Amino acid sequence: MKEDIHTPVPSIEEEEYHINMGPQHPSTHGVLRLVVSLQGEIVKGLKPHCGYIHRGIEKMCEKDTYPQIIHLTDRMDYLSTHINNHALCLLVENALQIEVPERVKYIRTIMDELCRIQSHQLWWASFGMDLGGLTCFFYGLRDREKILDIWEETTGARFLQSYYTPGGLMQDIHPDFQKHVKEFLKYFKKKIRDYEKILSGNVIFLERSRNIGLMTKEEAINYGVTGPSGRGSGFSCDVRKHHPYALYDKVEFKEILYQEGDTLARYKVRMDEMYESMHIIEQLIDNIPEGDYTAKMKAVIKLPAGEYYQRVETARGDLGLYCISDGNKTPYRLKFRTPSFSNLSVLDHISREFKIADLVAIGGSLDLVIPDIDR
């Protein structure tokens, strides 16, 4: 007897199930494990599991002297190496009330802004790649190599340089430094228009990022989301404007704020920040004064007993160094308040009710660097 092909299929209950975006995954940008609970394709919640790159840097700092800790700050958020070093140097210099020469301040500001451009180039490269546009990866990394060449000429290393030291710099800049930086600025101004053409105007990209991952300003403040991710929601948190250090109170630059709070706003903040960084470098590159490249420091650095807090603006947000010193040459307790740690805590909240493919776009727009979370 033929079966009746029109009998209805019994209804299948849709249940929530959990999938594991494990530590080894092409688009988590590091070793982050997300246990996502899904109903169909809609994300109902997610739990991040960190600690897969927890190296115990804070415990190691209690046994290292201050110049040795510079090398550890490099390896924490490895895309803002100079800015992390700058934080520790400022902590020591403000605690001992040492005034660094003007030349040092100029060079540090220029290197910091080059670091910021380089970090945003790598972010753009991997963000485009995650959304499927592999061309972005090649364009972004090709242009980033030019900045690495400038650094290699002056400091000797492409990556993880440990160039700053409490009191100044390890050594003076190369004589061709200014010429190469100006050439880079001319080159990159043309190339960044290519970036806009490839991704910013692309219909697929706009559909995948408009109104995805919405975060209001109150949520950004409550969760402590700083940096370009917070400024995309209208939270004015740029440490360079509110608590200026180095030469940021003497150069003219805008703090980029967008109010929409979606992935596209966070993307636009970072693209505009690249323009602003180039503008800052242009104001400073021709006016580097002559002078020493380091102030006179004692051989052994001992901070007076007490508590110190130093904030800087890395490419990801507000980095804070909290140091309790008891007068020895090593800190008693050194805590790093890293921006990616707080930025991760908001991922659960803003990805609810979106599809799992959008989760990749949201995670990419928050620009998480996992060793920054785990330290």
Added chain:
Amino acid sequence: MNLEKLKERILTLVPEAELEENKQFLTFFIPAGKLHAMALRLKEDEDTAFDYLFCQSGADMGKYIMVVYHLESTKLGHAIVLKVKTEDRQNPAFDTICDIWRTAEFHEREIFDLFGIRFNNHPDLRRLLLDENWVGYPLRKDYQDEVNIVEL
């Protein structure tokens, strides 16, 4: 708001706070039992309006264990430091403030992981960075670990 007025306003809101010597921020010690109520008052009052908790850290000072809160107001621009301490090293416990500032959820989990300080009423207090079955609290000063640590 200048510092003197801020100090007076805080002492009116939280009378049990004790001032501490610090050159950088106004620092107050708060009794552990009153932490939650006072933090809520500091956030909701319009003259202080501390809506941004930018750092929460634990510290093992030998005799006592303390938790340090760095608060800032995004509207008014001032910042203070609050501290709570306990001498109980076996089972230190404080109230959670993650219902006031959501960023504290992750920070308190990390402090529990590395120092062993429990937070009452925390929605999900479990280890964050280390493995679930790790024994001991590494950032305490009396942490010994012959297996893992190679001393220099």
Added chain:
Amino acid sequence: MKEKDFRDNETLKSFKKTGRGILLTTIDDVIDWGRSNSIWPLTFATSCCGIEMMATGAPRYDFARFGIEVYRASPRQADVIVVAGTIVNKMAPVLKRLYDEMAEPKYVIAMGACAVSGGPFFYNCYHVVRGVDHIIPVDVYVPGCPPRPEALLYGVMQLQRKIKLATYPDQIKILKI
């Protein structure tokens, strides 16, 4: 690169099998040549060395011309795992599981000082595995913190020479030990 420019040719000669069968020698050579010139790695980057590995794949140093054409996300499809970055106690079981899931023949390159021996995190650290060869057998060590892209390419070339020397059944025997 010419053979005399490579270092450590003696160890490589000791891998060479003696007394191979006459009939299948040429086919073995062709198979080894093919396998060594198309090693596909697994996407595995833990920390800073991962960025230098990405830079090696970028247009300037381009390791696609060495045969590393694409990165495979699934361990089943990958030939080599380049351990780039620090391995910590929590990540170690995951790495072991990934290595076990890879299909034979498989190779390991330990890239960077952290993977070779613990690197800058050797002393005073409670959570770092001091060298990835505590967990999985390593074929090539590439030191540096981080190693330059040229150093990683040199490591890949050494691995290619190692693959060319041993024949397929022999390698299975060595790996089974």
